[in-house]
Amino acid sequence: MSRVTVDGTAVEVAPGATILEAAEAAGHWVPTVCFDQRQAPFGACRVCMVAVAGSPKPLPACTTPCRDGMEIETEEATARRVSRAVVELVLSELPEPPAPHTELARVAARLGVTGSRWTGAVHAREDDLRHPYLALRHELCISCGRCVRACDEVQGAFALTATGRGFDANIAAGLDAGFEDSTCVSCGACADTCPTDAISEISLVAQLERS
Amino acid sequence: MANATIPEAPAAEERFDRVAATTCGYCGVGCRLETRAIDGRIVSIGPLDGPANHGHTCLKGRFAHGFSRSPDRLRTPLIREDGELRPASWEEALGRIVAELERVKAAHGPDAIAGLASSRATNEDCYAMQRLIRAAVGTNNIDNCSRVCHSPTSFALRRSFGLSGATGSFDDIDHAEVGVLMGVNPTQGHPVVGARIKQAALRGCKLITIDPRRIELADYGEIHLAPRPGTNAAVALGLCHVVRREGLVDEAFVAERTEGYEAVEELLEGYDPAAVEEIAGIPAADLEAAARLYGEAASGSLLWGLGVTEHMYGSEVVQLLCNLAMMTGKVGKPGSALLPLRGQNNVQGSSDMGALPDTYTAYRSVEDEEVAATFEAAWGAPLSRRKGKTIPQMFDAAVAGDLKAMYIFGEDVAQTDPDTAHVIAAMESLEFLVCQEIFLNETTKYADVVLPASAFLEKEGTFINAERRFQAVEPAIDPPGEARTDFEIIGEVSRRLGHETGWETPWDALDEIARLTPHYAGVSRERLGSQGLQWPVRPDGTDSPTLYDTTFDRPGGRGHFAPLPYKAPGDAPDDEFPLVLVTGRILQHYNAGTMTRRTANAELVDRDVLEVHPVDAARLWIGDGDRVSVRSRVGRIEVEAKVTDRIEPGHVFTTFHFPETRTNLLVGQSADVNTSCPEYKVIAVDVRPISEQPSFVPVLADGD
Numbered sequence: 042m043s044r045v046t047v048d049g050t051a052v053e054v055a056p057g058a059t060i061l062e063a064a065e066a067a068g069h070w071v072p073t074v075c076f077d078q079r080q081a082p083f084g085a086c087r088v089c090m091v092a093v094a095g096s097p098k099p100l101p102a103c104t105t106p107c108r109d110g111m112e113i114e115t116e117e118a119t120a121r122r123v124s125r126a127v128v129e130l131v132l133s134e135l136p137e138p139p140a141p142h143t144e145l146a147r148v149a150a151r152l153g154v155t156g157s158r159w160t161g162a163v164h165a166r167e168d169d170l171r172h173p174y175l176a177l178r179h180e181l182c183i184s185c186g187r188c189v190r191a192c193d194e195v196q197g198a199f200a201l202t203a204t205g206r207g208f209d210a211n212i213a214a215g216l217d218a219g220f221e222d223s224t225c226v227s228c229g230a231c232a233d234t235c236p237t238d239a240i241s242e243i244s245l246v247a248q249l250e251r252s
Numbered sequence: 253m254a255n256a257t258i259p260e261a262p263a264a265e266e267r268f269d270r271v272a273a274t275t276c277g278y279c280g281v282g283c284r285l286e287t288r289a290i291d292g293r294i295v296s297i298g299p300l301d302g303p304a305n306h307g308h309t310c311l312k313g314r315f316a317h318g319f320s321r322s323p324d325r326l327r328t329p330l331i332r333e334d335g336e337l338r339p340a341s342w343e344e345a346l347g348r349i350v351a352e353l354e355r356v357k358a359a360h361g362p363d364a365i366a367g368l369a370s371s372r373a374t375n376e377d378c379y380a381m382q383r384l385i386r387a388a389v390g391t392n393n394i395d396n397c398s399r400v401c402h403s404p405t406s407f408a409l410r411r412s413f414g415l416s417g418a419t420g421s422f423d424d425i426d427h428a429e430v431g432v433l434m435g436v437n438p439t440q441g442h443p444v445v446g447a448r449i450k451q452a453a454l455r456g457c458k459l460i461t462i463d464p465r466r467i468e469l470a471d472y473g474e475i476h477l478a479p480r481p482g483t484n485a486a487v488a489l490g491l492c493h494v495v496r497r498e499g500l501v502d503e504a505f506v507a508e509r510t511e512g513y514e515a516v517e518e519l520l521e522g523y524d525p526a527a528v529e530e531i532a533g534i535p536a537a538d539l540e541a542a543a544r545l546y547g548e549a550a551s552g553s554l555l556w557g558l559g560v561t562e563h564m565y566g567s568e569v570v571q572l573l574c575n576l577a578m579m580t581g582k583v584g585k586p587g588s589a590l591l592p593l594r595g596q597n598n599v600q601g602s603s604d605m606g607a608l609p610d611t612y613t614a615y616r617s618v619e620d621e622e623v624a625a626t627f628e629a630a631w632g633a634p635l636s637r638r639k640g641k642t643i644p645q646m647f648d649a650a651v652a653g654d655l656k657a658m659y660i661f662g663e664d665v666a667q668t669d670p671d672t673a674h675v676i677a678a679m680e681s682l683e684f685l686v687c688q689e690i691f692l693n694e695t696t697k698y699a700d701v702v703l704p705a706s707a708f709l710e711k712e713g714t715f716i717n718a719e720r721r722f723q724a725v726e727p728a729i730d731p732p733g734e735a736r737t738d739f740e741i742i743g744e745v746s747r748r749l750g751h752e753t754g755w756e757t758p759w760d761a762l763d764e765i766a767r768l769t770p771h772y773a774g775v776s777r778e779r780l781g782s783q784g785l786q787w788p789v790r791p792d793g794t795d796s797p798t799l800y801d802t803t804f805d806r807p808g809g810r811g812h813f814a815p816l817p818y819k820a821p822g823d824a825p826d827d828e829f830p831l832v833l834v835t836g837r838i839l840q841h842y843n844a845g846t847m848t849r850r851t852a853n854a855e856l857v858d859r860d861v862l863e864v865h866p867v868d869a870a871r872l873w874i875g876d877g878d879r880v881s882v883r884s885r886v887g888r889i890e891v892e893a894k895v896t897d898r899i900e901p902g903h904v905f906t907t908f909h910f911p912e913t914r915t916n917l918l919v920g921q922s923a924d925v926n927t928s929c930p931e932y933k934v935i936a937v938d939v940r941p942i943s944e945q946p947s948f949v950p951v952l953a954d955g956d
Binding site for chain 1: 266267295296298299306307308309310311314315439443447450451454839840852853855856
């Protein structure tokens with residue numbers, strides 16, 4: 042066991058536990074976007090940045106293991122500035138604000154991010170509604186990789202792939218043939234984990250458009 | 253999205269007007285689900301972090317809910333008049349039922365009446381049904397559809413170990429070095445457990461798959477054995493033979509915890525790998541490798557499904573699997589569990605609740621004076637000490653004219669039970685048939701009264717999953733129209749037959765179940781929480797994730813080795829019927845398809861197909877997608893062929909999800925010797941193409 046403090050609260054965590062787990066044990070919130078407890082930590086989004094005494098830069102909480110005696114600050118100014126900036130950057134590419142119930146919207150709200158300072162290109166609408174249950178709206182994809190990992194690590198269908206680079210980074214079902222013509226088993230784990238509704242249930246998309 | 257304002261995020265629930273936490277009604281995995289409804293319709297279902305599903309679910313649990321508001325849901329009682337079903341009031345329908353049941357009882361005695369509980373219904377529904385049949389009608393003619401799937405498992409586990417349930421939990425899969433899967437295809441039939449097994453395999457758990465078909469998990473495993481259908485016993489005996497020959501027996505476990513091993517040792521002499529190869533057609537070297545892999549591992553779990561049970565000697569094969577586990581000491585320890593994957597959501601519970609012709613709750617015999625007296629006192633009604641009829645016996649008795657009336661709820665026997673022609677003859681022979689259903693189906697065609705009941709999404713109560721886990725079921729929506737919950741209906745019929753249960757809600761029934769059943773003594777609604785309780789549950793609420801860690805639940809506390817030899821299955825290919833048909837199910841549909849066919853799952857898969865190996869297909873001039881005729885000794889169907897090498901040459905496979913296929917016309921009367929579970933898995937058939945273009949039909953040589 043290692044003993045660490047999170048915002049002054051002392052907690053004991055199991056060997057190998059991450060800062061994120063320690064923060065949770067201490068009851069302190071750390072913003073995350075690419076993290077899902079059903080999947081191995083990925084460390085891609087850089088939203089979960091925290092300060093650690095002695096470290097010159099903020100560290101990602103989801104992938105950094107605790108060391109005995111670590112002093113962690115979840116709301117340290119630089120770390121929080123990085124988290125907010127990342128969320129703003131992510132939002133800047135979306136053609137419309139994420140729906141209020143989505144994880145991205147909730148993280149943004151809790152971080153006090155109400156918009157983006159950056160203007161520029163936004164994704165064009167590109168919706169794939171071929172599957173009877175799953176809607177894939179590419180313009181809402183932020184390339185967090187959660188759907189790909191849900192498909193690999195939770196279901197084991199290996200139907201989703203990350204594609205493209207930079208601004209064009211997105212996801213593809215079955216090499217872009219769509220869910221039905223892939224190894225997809227329609228389990229919906231991707232829709233369940235998606236923090237932006239880029240993959241969601243058709244029934245809910247219809248609901249959204251009606252309301 | 254420059255400078256766009258993001259509104260304050262409301263709680264997710266604000267999108268929906270009714271959110272409930274419940275347990276899935278598809279399959280025995282028992283995923284915990286969150287249901288979300290708007291205006292009385294379910295719009296979404298997502299997984300909760302349950303002990304069986306860990307925040308995951310499959311396309312049936314998550315998406316296949318649209319059937320609940322299908323336009324053809326039964327919304328009003330129906331009564332047959334001049335050969336047609338017409339709408340009726342509840343008063344009229346219930347009055348008719350009571351009058352007819354009382355008439356039959358007066359004229360022919362209570363044993364001329366039988367009831368079927370449903371493995372899709374809650375424990376409380378099933379318990380209420382068996383109480384109605386036992387106390388209000390006065391007969392033990394009560395059974396449930398686990399008869400036709402896992403009754404052999406129940407029988408065998410009771411014989412070998414003592415209790416009728418998995419010895420461990422699905423979590424054991426995560427701790428097993430080796431997983432042996434016999435006659436089970438979890439990625440199709442039990443998708444969430446299938447996904448868990450696949451992930452375990454990707455992390456290093458070594459899988460041995462034993463199935464006539466090359467199931468998907470075989471691709472992730474170490475060894476795949478494809479025995480001829482009906483030869484599982486030889487494979488199990490062969491594995492035991494090699495374990496013994498190679499010195500992999502856990503001698504201490506056998507000596508201290510078991511009895512009867514000597515007789516098995518003698519029997520095993522005859523099942524060396526060469527002999528097993530001869531019987532089962534699996535390479536001797538593969539059998540040896542499989543036995544070593546399992547025998548040498550520090551932990552190993554055995555999983556099986558209907559590919560083991562639905563055979564003439566299914567209950568014996570389960571006992572042989574128990575032998576294998578005991579020989580290697582792989583039972584009652586973390587990672588070493590015997591996990592039968594139960595078919596329907598409450599196969600475990602419907603039998604646990606005593607919806608069986610020979611037992612009350614927790615498998616206590618109706619012939620046991622003390623138990624019967626307990627229920628008599630609790631219910632205030634005289635109870636029969638004579639065993640009732642099993643489902644197949646009910647049909648035989650109906651055809652023979654001894655059974656006059658049946659009350660069936662939640663089971664479409666005319667589609668799912670074997671030898672459809674015989675089942676229909678039985679239905680037609682009855683003087684009175686009540687069906688309590690959510691849709692009209694093949695069986696309701698013969699019903700005199702049809703009562704509109706509720707789907708699992710409209711119910712309250714508990715299910716018991718394949719890990720013996722009681723889990724709470726909460727209604728996501730209300731039943732449509734005038735439909736009522738099964739629990740309400742059964743209680744009302746009981747009352748009108750003069751037997752008042754005194755329950756107001758299913759939770760009152762659960763309290764009674766706990767009070768009258770020592771194994772469930774500590775079960776209560778409050779204690780179930782989100783994690784459920786695995787029976788036996790002690791009065792203080794302590795449950796039992798693992799059974800038999802120190803002792804077996806048999807007289808003397810020892811596990812029993814059954815010396816059972818291989819015996820040939822009830823059917824075998826010959827010149828007239830040269831292929832062996834195996835039947836089963838697929839991911840997208842559930843059993844008779846009553847629910848899944850009424851959802852967009854039917855867009856994903858809209859028909860049953862017959863899998864044929866390319867070698868057989870070429871020989872029979874069958875192309876992918878051709879319609880073929882499949883003829884067995886008792887019936888004939890037409891179906892579309894799918895050419896695939898997932899199946900071995902000489903075998904064909906199909907499903908029974910679509911009533912238009914009527915697959916079960918092909919299945920004969922052969923059944924498990926101990927439990928009369930039908931032999932759905934070994935059917936000798938003749939397959940021929942039916943072509944619209946006559947020139948493609950092969951000329952069948954007749955010698956000239």
